[in-house]
Amino acid sequence: MFKLVKRLTSIVAMFAVLFTFTTETMAAKKSKTLKNTQKKGFVRCGVSQGLPGFSNADAAGNWTGVDVDVCRAVAAAVLGDSSKVKFTPLSAKERFTALTSNEIDILSRNTTWTLSRDADIGLTFVGVNFYDGQGFMVRKNSGISSVNDFKAGVSACTNLGTTTELNMRDFFNSKGIKYEPVTFEKADEVVAAYDAGRCDTYTTDKSGLAAQRIKLSNPDDHMVLPETISKEPLGPVVRQGDSVWEDIVRWSLNTMIEAEEYGVTSANADMMKTSDNPAVKRLVGAEGELGAALGLDNEWSLRIIKQVGNYGESYKRNIADTGILPDRGPNELWTKGGILYVPPAR
Amino acid sequence: MNFKKILPQLLTLVVVILVFGFFSYNAQVNMENRGITFGYGFLSQESSFDVQFSLIEYDGSHSYFRAYLVGLLNTILVSVIGIVFATIIGVVVGIARLSNNYLIERTAAIYVEFFRNIPLLLQIFFWYFAALRALPLPEKAEPIFGVFFLTIKGFFVPAFVWNNIDIFTYSVIAAIIAIVFVRLYAKKKQENQGIQTPVLSISIGLLIILPLLSFFLGGVDASVEIPVIEQLSKTSFTFKGGLKLPPELISLALALSLYTATFIAECVRAGVQGVSKGQKEAAASIGLTPNQVLKLVVMPQALRIIIPPTTNQYLNLTKNSSLAAAIAYPDLVLVFAGTALMQTGRAIEIVSITMLTYLTLSITISIFMNWYNKKIAIKEK
Numbered sequence: 024m025f026k027l028v029k030r031l032t033s034i035v036a037m038f039a040v041l042f043t044f045t046t047e048t049m050a051a052k053k054s055k056t057l058k059n060t061q062k063k064g065f066v067r068c069g070v071s072q073g074l075p076g077f078s079n080a081d082a083a084g085n086w087t088g089v090d091v092d093v094c095r096a097v098a099a100a101v102l103g104d105s106s107k108v109k110f111t112p113l114s115a116k117e118r119f120t121a122l123t124s125n126e127i128d129i130l131s132r133n134t135t136w137t138l139s140r141d142a143d144i145g146l147t148f149v150g151v152n153f154y155d156g157q158g159f160m161v162r163k164n165s166g167i168s169s170v171n172d173f174k175a176g177v178s179a180c181t182n183l184g185t186t187t188e189l190n191m192r193d194f195f196n197s198k199g200i201k202y203e204p205v206t207f208e209k210a211d212e213v214v215a216a217y218d219a220g221r222c223d224t225y226t227t228d229k230s231g232l233a234a235q236r237i238k239l240s241n242p243d244d245h246m247v248l249p250e251t252i253s254k255e256p257l258g259p260v261v262r263q264g265d266s267v268w269e270d271i272v273r274w275s276l277n278t279m280i281e282a283e284e285y286g287v288t289s290a291n292a293d294m295m296k297t298s299d300n301p302a303v304k305r306l307v308g309a310e311g312e313l314g315a316a317l318g319l320d321n322e323w324s325l326r327i328i329k330q331v332g333n334y335g336e337s338y339k340r341n342i343a344d345t346g347i348l349p350d351r352g353p354n355e356l357w358t359k360g361g362i363l364y365v366p367p368a369r
Numbered sequence: 370m371n372f373k374k375i376l377p378q379l380l381t382l383v384v385v386i387l388v389f390g391f392f393s394y395n396a397q398v399n400m401e402n403r404g405i406t407f408g409y410g411f412l413s414q415e416s417s418f419d420v421q422f423s424l425i426e427y428d429g430s431h432s433y434f435r436a437y438l439v440g441l442l443n444t445i446l447v448s449v450i451g452i453v454f455a456t457i458i459g460v461v462v463g464i465a466r467l468s469n470n471y472l473i474e475r476t477a478a479i480y481v482e483f484f485r486n487i488p489l490l491l492q493i494f495f496w497y498f499a500a501l502r503a504l505p506l507p508e509k510a511e512p513i514f515g516v517f518f519l520t521i522k523g524f525f526v527p528a529f530v531w532n533n534i535d536i537f538t539y540s541v542i543a544a545i546i547a548i549v550f551v552r553l554y555a556k557k558k559q560e561n562q563g564i565q566t567p568v569l570s571i572s573i574g575l576l577i578i579l580p581l582l583s584f585f586l587g588g589v590d591a592s593v594e595i596p597v598i599e600q601l602s603k604t605s606f607t608f609k610g611g612l613k614l615p616p617e618l619i620s621l622a623l624a625l626s627l628y629t630a631t632f633i634a635e636c637v638r639a640g641v642q643g644v645s646k647g648q649k650e651a652a653a654s655i656g657l658t659p660n661q662v663l664k665l666v667v668m669p670q671a672l673r674i675i676i677p678p679t680t681n682q683y684l685n686l687t688k689n690s691s692l693a694a695a696i697a698y699p700d701l702v703l704v705f706a707g708t709a710l711m712q713t714g715r716a717i718e719i720v721s722i723t724m725l726t727y728l729t730l731s732i733t734i735s736i737f738m739n740w741y742n743k744k745i746a747i748k749e750k
Contacts, residue, residue, distance in 0.1 A: 115711065116707055116710070116711055119711075119714055119716075120716050123405065139714070140714065143406075143713075143714055144405060144714030144715075145400075145405040145714075162604065162605075164603065164604050165602045165603055165604045165605050166602045166603025166604065167602045167603075167605075172602060173601075174601045174602070176599060176601055176607045176609065177601055177605075177607075178421075178522060178607070180697075183694075183697075183703060183707050183708050183711070184707055184708055184710070184711025184712070185711070188418045188419075188708060188712075189417055189418055189429075189712065191419075192417060192418060192419050192429045193417075196429075202419075203421050204418075204419050204420065204421050205421055205617075205697045206421070206697055206699075206703070206707075206708065207695075207696070207697045208694050208695065208703075208707065209695075212695065212696070212697070215498060215501075216501060216697065219498070219501035219502060219521065220501070220506055220521050221501055221521055221522065221616065223601060223602070223605045264402055
């Protein structure tokens with residue numbers, strides 16, 4: 024019997040391999056992903072199927088969002104042009120398989136960094152580009168003003184295959200409340216079902232709730248409860264085993280955050296080359312040889328700042344100005360009371 | 370042995386083994402490179418996610434294997450409901466297609482053409498979201514017969530609370546065994562003496578009387594629990610007690626049976642039309658009543674034509690039930706190949722188990738239908 028299972032498994036494995044046919048061995052010194060990206064001329068980036076503020080395509084197919092900007096930053100650093108990105112919209116269920124099976128090279132899709140994801144399934148998280156937490160949305164007229172008002176029998180709509188599903192259970196269990204989880208694969212169906220009244224509450228990351236609320240038929244009839252029931256550090260993910268590529272993505276993100284810290288923007292980046300501050304000069308490539316350490320030229324970080332902007336610009340453009348979350352909350356620099364703190368680029 | 374005959378077979382076998390071997394080796398290498406481990410040990414780990422609707426006791430403290438069983442049973446449940454209703458609707462519509470009444474014949478034809486030409490996924494979405502839009506909120510639901518409540522949060526029906534349910538179960542089993550004996554006796558009697566026994570009414574009688582006796586003599590007791598409305602917050606309500614059928618199950622079963630019924634209807638029509646007219650006329654000429662003609666002459670021959678394509682439809686329905694994932698019905702694909710896959714990241718293991726499960730389900734249905742087909746096939750004596 025065991026033999027049979029094993030044999031059948033190999034058959035199934037075959038199907039998995041069909042997608043990863045262009046097999047590669049990751050050398051420690053040079054990056055195959057970097058080489059392939061330069062050869063192809065574009066960065067392959069996995070994004071969401073439409074989450075305003077994070078990754079969302081307009082009618083013309085132009086992607087915008089803070090998650091999208093991470094991929095654009097990498098494209099600017101590696102290929103010199105932030106527009107050279109091929110976006111692949113993925114469901115929560117497909118996202119990790121797409122990355123491990125080599126269909127994409129960066130997964131920047133509001134993905135929560137957890138131990139098991141980082142360690143167990145061949146992925147590596149490179150950083151956090153948005154600190155989030157799970158919340159609940161309810162109808163304003165329901166009289167529920169806090170998570171403590173939920174009663175046994177409450178039905179909650181959410182996306183399947185997310186940390187949300189697990190947090191929800193932890194939360195309701197700790198309160199001793201029996202609840203009914205209604206889970207859909209696509210966010211649009213969750214919104215539609217909640218909107219129709221199938222569920223009493225809609226739960227996901229608070230940024231997601233803020234973004235999806237706009238899609239409801241009467242957004243003003245709904246509100247997000249004040250409590251946050253979990254930590255959801257969202258960040259870009261790469262395949263395990265290519266540490267050079269991992270470093271490139273990590274430091275592309277860090278560059279955007281550090282640029283904001285030193286006041287370097289897309290508008291003044293060129294002028295900063297003559298700055299008095301050595302840290303700023305390093306950031307725009309006027310001092311030091313930081314690019315070489317990543318296998319890139321020395322202007323890589325300057326291009327990121329000029330073409331994509333710093334983190335603050337990206338946040339303002341995508342999340343604040345669109346009215347999703349005007350208040351930066353924890354996603355403010357550590358110097359301004361937030362928790363954005365990146366290691367120094369030197 | 371003819372070497373020339375065996376050689377091509379042998380070559381094919383070698384090629385197949387090589388191809389499969391190459392792919393599985395490749396998978397192993399790739400998984401190793403990416404630090405992905407392989408194994409089925411995760412099945413005994415705690416699942417830590419809940420499921421909305423389950424036939425067996427389950428919550429997040431149970432194992433992934435139990436979650437698999439929950440999904441599997443839900444898949445079987447919706448498939449069985451779908452198959453039963455698709456068959457009933459299919460047979461009725463199929464016979465209606467043969468009706469001499471123009472209106473009935475046209476209505477059936479329009480139904481068939483309409484429902485079989487719209488993609489199933491679309492129909493599932495239609496029934497689900499149409500149901501969500503059309504059904505009332507729990508507090509506004511009008512009771513049906515005073516005890517059934519059809520609401521947006523589900524169909525709430527009274528549930529039985531049993532005492533001594535095992536004795537009741539035994540009585541049902543005893544009734545079934547008795548029916549088998551009655552049938553055997555009736556068959557023998559007909560073969561020996563040519564006398565027909567009303568087997569059907571005796572069977573129904575047995576099936577009612579024996580379980581009924583268990584109530585009076587066996588101490589079996591069933592009380593009915595009626596759903597009661599309960600307030601969750603100022604404007605949100607639900608029902609407590611009784612049995613709850615989620616709207617996802619209802620709309621999925623509805624969509625599956627309405628869709629598959631169109632194909633079964635065509636099978637039935639083809640089957641009945643496939644019996645030549647001469648057979649009916651010959652049967653009538655030897656003095657059989659119209660009912661006997663249908664039961665003894667037309668149906669046995671029509672079934673031989675109907676069963677094989679209908680088997681395909683049953684298989685299709687079972688496999689199509691995996692579209693449940695789109696509307697939050699917790700079937701095998703949603704619970705196991707969805708949530709469990711995501712939480713463990715064990716894509717190859719879980720997909721392999723899921724494929725194997727569907728294969729087993731399909732083959733089981735197939736074997737049963739083949740057995741039935743053989744049973745009704747022409748027996749050459």
